[in-house]
Amino acid sequence: xxxxxxxxxxxxxxxxxxxxxxxxxxxxxxxxxxxxxxxxxxxxxxxxxxxxxxxxxxxxxxxxxxxxxxxxxxxxxxxxxxxxxxxxxxxxxxxxxxxxxxxxxxxxxxxxxxxxxxxxxxxxxxxxxxxxxxxxxxxxxxxxxxxxxxxxxxxxxxxxxxxxxxxxxxxxxxxxxxxxxxxxxxxxxxxxxxxxxxxxxxxxxxxxxxxxxxxxxxxxxxxxxxxxxxxxxxxxxxxxxxxxxxxxxxxxxxxxxxxxxxxxxxxxxxxxxxxxxxxxxxxxxxxxxxxxxxxxxxxxxxxxxxxxxxxxxxxxxxxxxxxxxxxxxxxxxxxxxxxxxxxxxxxxxxxxxxxxxxxxxxxxxxxxxxxxxxxxxxxxxxxxxxxxxxxxxxxxxxxxxxxxxxxxxxxxxxxxxxxxxxxxxxxxxxxxxxxxxxxxxxxxxxxxxxxxxxxxxxxxxxxxxxxxxxxxxxxxxxxxxxxxxxxxxxxxxxxxxx
Numbered sequence: 261x262x263x264x265x266x267x268x269x270x271x272x273x274x275x276x277x278x279x280x281x282x283x284x285x286x287x288x289x290x291x292x293x294x295x296x297x298x299x300x301x302x303x304x305x306x307x308x309x310x311x312x313x314x315x316x317x318x319x320x321x322x323x324x325x326x327x328x329x330x331x332x333x334x335x336x337x338x339x340x341x342x343x344x345x346x347x348x349x350x351x352x353x354x355x356x357x358x359x360x361x362x363x364x365x366x367x368x369x370x371x372x373x374x375x376x377x378x379x380x381x382x383x384x385x386x387x388x389x390x391x392x393x394x395x396x397x398x399x400x401x402x403x404x405x406x407x408x409x410x411x412x413x414x415x416x417x418x419x420x421x422x423x424x425x426x427x428x429x430x431x432x433x434x435x436x437x438x439x440x441x442x443x444x445x446x447x448x449x450x451x452x453x454x455x456x457x458x459x460x461x462x463x464x465x466x467x468x469x470x471x472x473x474x475x476x477x478x479x480x481x482x483x484x485x486x487x488x489x490x491x492x493x494x495x496x497x498x499x500x501x502x503x504x505x506x507x508x509x510x511x512x513x514x515x516x517x518x519x520x521x522x523x524x525x526x527x528x529x530x531x532x533x534x535x536x537x538x539x540x541x542x543x544x545x546x547x548x549x550x551x552x553x554x555x556x557x558x559x560x561x562x563x564x565x566x567x568x569x570x571x572x573x574x575x576x577x578x579x580x581x582x583x584x585x586x587x588x589x590x591x592x593x594x595x596x597x598x599x600x601x602x603x604x605x606x607x608x609x610x611x612x613x614x615x616x617x618x619x620x621x622x623x624x625x626x627x628x629x630x631x632x633x634x635x636x637x638x639x640x641x642x643x644x645x646x647x648x649x650x651x652x653x654x655x656x657x658x659x660x661x662x663x664x665x666x667x668x669x670x671x672x673x674x675x676x677x678x679x680x681x682x683x684x685x686x687x688x689x690x691x692x693x694x695x696x697x698x699x700x701x702x703x704x705x706x707x708x709x710x711x712x713x714x715x716x717x718x719x720x721x722x723x724x725x726x727x728x729x730x731x732x733x734x735x736x737x738x739x740x741x742x743x744x745x746x747x748x749x750x751x752x753x754x755x756x757x758x
Contacts, residue, residue: 427443619654620654675738684712
């Protein structure tokens with residue numbers, strides 16, 4: 261027998277089979293006859309530990325053979341096999357499950373013990389918080405001590421203090437009072453710092469100083485691109501009256517919800533005011549005069565006047581009464597235009613009726629407009645075409661705010677005068693002549709071809725016109741005079757007529 265045969269056989273016998281391991285596990289799981297639950301595994305461990313040294317001792321006394329790595333397992337391999345057997349026996353599924361159960365039991369036991377303690381701590385914290393929230397505090401408000409309990413706000417301290425201050429007012433967007441006392445009740449500082457929240461919670465020992473309230477502006481809305489209305493203004497003085505159109509601007513406008521008032525927050529485009537301008541023409545070195553005749557046409561009388569003008573090469577403007585443009589008088593109107601004169605309106609019937617024959621301002625706006633439109637229609641009916649809408653108001657009464665603004669879309673100009681010959685009163689030929697000859701460049705002379713006997717006027721023209729022609733003057737129509745620019749008038753008064 262080979263010297264190692266016994267050793268090899270013994271080693272093979274020490275390695276249990278798979279079936280032996282299963283039988284050992286099954287036996288270890290069953291209780292012993294004596295009631296002990298010690299597993300058989302303990303006996304195996306004892307046997308392994310007892311047999312191990314004996315085999316090692318015998319092996320050490322044997323001569324060392326030549327090593328055959330192919331047939332003889334190493335010591336480490338044998339040891340590994342034995343240790344693997346032991347570990348396999350300990351780490352069974354059953355023992356792992358028991359360990360997990362033990363850990364779970366310990367965790368549950370710990371949680372069961374800790375839960376009551378945690379609930380107690382929560383109750384203590386909650387109780388302390390509730391006590392702190394309801395614990396009375398003392399604050400100072402305007403040198404008066406005030407004790408606060410549940411409500412610790414500035415408002416509560418103010419109510420309890422009895423301090424009297426004047427509340428602010430509710431005001432509109434322009435600052436005018438809408439409701440007295442409708443503003444803030446008071447203003448306050450807390451420990452020297454200004455606050456605007458009356459519901460701010462105070463701390464124990466806080467020092468509050470209150471004083472009069474402030475005004476509160478009404479609620480409002482803002483239109484960022486609202487039309488900024490232009491105004492209508494009257495400006496200047498002189499015989500010529502024209503309208504200079506303006507336009508609205510653009511602005512951010514705030515409108516009060518209660519008052520309805522509007523204020524401009526920001527101007528984005530300036531408005532240009534519509535101006536009703538009265539002025540003297542700037543004629544420069546031009547020696548021009550405008551002759552004007554009112555209240556015609558009158559048959560034969562107007563014709564005689566036209567003859568004198570033709571003899572002197574003079575042009576004039578006739579301000580006609582629409583109701584009188586009938587019959588042979590209508591023929592005179594046709595001749596006026598044919599001779600190069602300007603035909604304009606003096607209204608329909610010289611503001612008869614409510615206008616009392618002298619003043620359009622006595623009439624309603626509708627009556628004013630009717631007077632002008634019918635007067636222009638009378639001229640168009642005789643001439644067969646429209647004429648320039650130039651007006652001379654009856655009596656020269658043409659206030660901006662009560663007449664002009666009502667009819668400014670019907671006319672392009674209203675013509676007054678700066679020399680009144682008073683011929684309507686028949687002052688005498690010499691008086692009329694002296695008035696005509698006093699004219700200066702750019703003047704407008706008032707005369708009449710109707711409204712009564714105008715023989716003095718006709719005779720005066722026969723003398724005055726040649727004289728003015730010798731002085732180098734020319735006689736032009738109103739339309740021609742309107743082509744000259746307005747003369748500067750420093751410090752001209754501007755009146756709002758909106």
